[in-house]
Amino acid sequence: AQETKIGFIVKQPEEPWFQDEWKFADQAAKEKGFTLVKIGAEDGEKLMSAIDNLGAQGAQGFVVCTPDVKLGPGIVAKAAANNLKLMTVDDRLVGADGKPIEEVPHMGISATKIGEAVGQAIVDEMKARGWNADEVGAIRVSYDQLPTAVDRVEGAISVLKANGFKAENIFDAPQAKTDTEAALNAATVVLNKNANIKKWVAFGLNDEAVLGAVRASESVGIPADGMIGVGIGGADSAINEFKKPTATGFVGSVIISPKRHGYETALNMYDWVANNKEPEKLILTAGALAKRGDYEAVRKDLGIE
Amino acid sequence: MSFLEFSHISKTYPGVKALSDVSFSVEKGAVHGLMGENGAGKSTLIRVLSGDQQADGGEITIDGQAQKYASTRDAFHAGVIVIHQELQLVPELTVAENLRLGRFPANAGVIQARQMFSEVGEKLKSAGIDIDPRRKVKTLSIGERQMVEIAKAIMLDARVIALDEPTSSLSSRESEILFALIERLRAEGKVILYISHRLDEVFRLCDSLTVLRDGKLAAHHASLRDVTREQVVAEMVGREISNVWGWRPRKLGEVRLKVDGISGEKLRQPASFDVHAGEILGFFGLIGAGRSELMRLVYAADAATTGKITVDGKPVRSADPHQAIRSGIVLCSEDRKHDGIIQGRSLEENINISSRRHHTRFGILNPQKEIEVAETFIKKLKVRTPSRKQDIVNLSGGNQQKVILGRWLSEEGIRVLIVDEPTRGIDVGAKSEIYHILYQLAEDGMAIVVVSSELPEVMGICDRILVMCGGRISGELKRDQFAEQAILAAALPDKKTPTAIAS
Amino acid sequence: MTNQLKRILLGDQGLVVIFVVAFALVALLVPNFLTERNILGLLQSVVTVGIVACTMMFCLAARDFDLSVGSIVAFAGMVAVMASNATGSIFVGVLAALLCGSIVGLFNGLVIAKFRINALITTLATMQIVRGLALISSDGRAVGINDPNFYQLALSKLVGIPTPIWVLAVLFLIFGFVLNRTVFGKNTLAIGGNPEASRLAGVNVDRTRIWIFALQGLVCGIAGILLASRITSGQPNAAVGLELSVISACVLGGVSLAGGRATMAGVIVGVMIMGIAENVMNLLNIPAFYQYIVRGVILLLAVLLDNLRSSALGRR
């Protein structure tokens, strides 16, 4: 029989999250005995080339986390042209009309939902510490160039507002790049500008962004109990923080399971290609909040080790 | 055994045998002349001596010791200093830093600046060179830079000093400073190799002489006592040249170029002059007299602040050379390295860059025509090159100069031709060809301006001479008034009043 | 016989020969490489870099520098999509994109030539400004294409070969011709060789530089339109870092950053080497992190080989 070859394309191959997805997809490949071709595609052009490349290699299908959801029609057309089956992970494709493309099977969690989970975690921690929303400032570490980032922080803000946060207490700290140093520099300015506010919460695109805000608070002398930062991802950056001997302002991270996203999507694609068993059109996963005390358990629950 | 010996030196560049089996020797305390046509291999020999180039074969011995240089640094350590044909200065550094580059007086890597400036200042003063060692080289004029370059010869205690055409952009006054310097070095017992195309200088300075031709030794004279100039020219060129200048009277036409009160940033005093059709007008002056500045204003290479220019009675307004060219004025500038050659491009392209607009259509080149023009001038000016495709930087200095001249001589429809130090570095043989072409152009009605620091040249080929001094025109002489004394008097700065006013 | 071989290998076109040999090796050793599909995919993947490299070659040859190309490509793509969405006419969209690209290029050229501002800083500034415009005009989100015919710009084929590849080929031909056979091309090379001497030789240096940048803008417009059509949307984040890829491809192809030296054949080879490296790494399934290393090593090898070749030439 013909060898089964499946592609797995991700938008940011250097990110630990996608590394994990690939790792778990590899696990599925080993179990089922198919070939997994992993390609990183940071932008639309690279993605189109990657699909062509898969076609040329004789793959039968691929899973993709697209650099931009608006690429939807293009990806669908390209996949069809190369006669490849298509599934999406993490980010769901949308059509020209801005609505999700329903016929492409998808597994993921919406960016807004993750953001809301972050917001909820912050609100819970504030309650636990007995903070009054009026005396707290919020740092929105933003990277508005990336639509997913906007959706995540807006999700968090909506929860904060619903819990009595005033809009004027939310301060924008735009990162010039997506690394910790840029977030740190941007957050420092916000903190210095509002030296009268002593209690802060912070959220952003990922763990690295929030870590920047936490580092900024430390450098201007805000103690750990004056800062609540909740990140997204829960990979090593966050774990390093939890492992520190004393607690920092980095309170928690919303972990999404790369295991389900990587392992299950690859498996589903294999079933589709090899056994012609079409996957469910939409599988939504949930994020789980991991904190200093329970992150190991949470990770185990999600199947990450 | 002689102090400095070259034995069987050979050097080949791709497509060119620059030196083949050259052997000769020089005694201690002697000034030894090195002559030959452009491309004969003089500079190459000097480069081999300085460790800049490695010879393919042969050997150099100094004081009985065989020399092996891997780089110029080794040559320095062996006591060899070379003043190269092209200026080798760093514009952003000061005079003193340039003179001590590669050998800064330093303590644990930190430059002893005060010591350096005072030492260099003293040495410059003792050599009669009046330049502030703290000035940045980029603020110096070409002539001053040449003097700085020459001053390298006395900065270090050398055994062998080679000078490659040091006077090519110097006027007589600065040349005298150089000659005095050479006398001093000779008295100190150094060996001096002296390259020049000016026979007068060679006969005045040198004790012995070697002539190269096509990379081979053509003649060696251990003494110059019984040698005539005609003989040396014949050895160089392979034929007799009876009259280098070859001036003939010509009929002058109407005024072609009229310059009225032009001035600019570097030339504050307004200057006026005119040139007739068919006339060759000479501009003489000492270094820094402002001749080049004036010509650059006429050509719009620099912006003029005041003044009017008319060509054939029609006023010319140009803000950039390309407009000046369109109104019939061209300038061949003096600094061929900075303003002339286009590095990395072939001879063919260097010649055609301006005149090609006569044979392009809709901006598309006519390759056939370009080849034709290039070949014509390569032949006419005797450019020594393996092919017209050769990169211009691979040519010898004189041959580069010929190519730049070719660029302007190939122009069509030009009414005013200004050449600034046109024969700088060009050998006697080619010189007379160039003069001949200039006469030809003048006979066809072109107005020609020749700027030169070589007094015999302006006197030899011009119909009229304007002398400049301190930024203004200080004298005018017609051909029948030409006299060395009068011209020099007008050129010297302490003379306030014009010496000769033509009617 | 061996002499002739040597002449070919060491001659002006030596880089091309090395490339052909490398290509043959890759075709033999890498499975799936020499299939029609893969070659077409490979060619399509170099379209953007290749198109922009055409004019970047001029820019570098004239001793200039253009960092704004990536932003212009993204911006022009956005403009093409938004204008054709707004007017319902693809033609208007294409025209608007070309116009916008040219205007940005013209602005670059005017600032650089007339105010004599460093090209690196000027284009770094426009790179930021234009990227900002692209983000603002779309609120940072991709803009979908309403008229599916727009996709045809990139999807349609002629004699089995997709249109963008044809466009690329035609541009290679045009700019190769312009560089070697026109006054504009020769003036560009002369300016790069010695700007002051060129000016004194009557070259209108300012005008030539302005033209170079304007052309660069226009060509980025073309690349932007094709890219938008290929990815079926206008994306404000597209083509980030394109400048570095394009400049590297040019330098790899023998264009001198010190100006005055450039050949179209060299640039084509440079573009292809970079494209093939990416393609082969993906075909061979090289892990993402190792791809960095392989990419670096290939770059080094390519220049090293070319260097050995030309120094052998010098020593002949």
Add this chain to the structure above:
Amino acid sequence: MTNQLKRILLGDQGLVVIFVVAFALVALLVPNFLTERNILGLLQSVVTVGIVACTMMFCLAARDFDLSVGSIVAFAGMVAVMASNATGSIFVGVLAALLCGSIVGLFNGLVIAKFRINALITTLATMQIVRGLALISSDGRAVGINDPNFYQLALSKLVGIPTPIWVLAVLFLIFGFVLNRTVFGKNTLAIGGNPEASRLAGVNVDRTRIWIFALQGLVCGIAGILLASRITSGQPNAAVGLELSVISACVLGGVSLAGGRATMAGVIVGVMIMGIAENVMNLLNIPAFYQYIVRGVILLLAVLLDNLRSSALGRR
């Protein structure tokens, strides 16, 4: 009096004067700018760029180019963290990072000077290779610091001023001195100003270039260590795009890409202008997309002003 003012404004240090005036304006007009906290924050934010700019200045002054700085900074940070985790000694970690940085720099220098390979391509290659190494060594993940004392490198203060700022200041002083007062500095300027003349004057061009790159690597090592301490982890993705910021700061500060011209004061001003622009934009709460445009416009204005100043100087 006015003449003296004119001389100061138009003199060599004119850029500094313009900067001081601009700084005063910003301090007056932007609320919260001139607070101790903000100024310290501002200074800390320019530490990485500032440190690397010290040696980039030498690199550009010698007509070279280094694109690998960002990768070296990230790699050195990783090495510092991993080595000190493994040995339990921060000192060993720091040493290892400095060593690794220098080795990469030395490699760059050797390849560029000895094999005469274009600096752009060489450092582009090492940029990729080193980034790959950083990613591979950590499997692409951030590495946490075991010993909290490591944080003190960045957090500790001397006379109220954080250590990294002191380090930056000391490096500015050292390299300012090296550039103007030492044989190495003058040779660097000479090589950039006229490579041929320097070679003929017996300057050891190769060795100087190798030293420049090795120093660049060492200094990137310092920057990497401080950065790792500041973000309390080694991150393989750190400092992407640093090269462009650093080169821009240098060029803005009057360093000529054509070589031969550089001043430490200029580079400091260049670094500060870029840092202040970012800081003020955030203080004024300028939306992210508009920041691109403002950044571009500031760049253009800064060079335009400097240009008007120096052409006024020329016309004097």
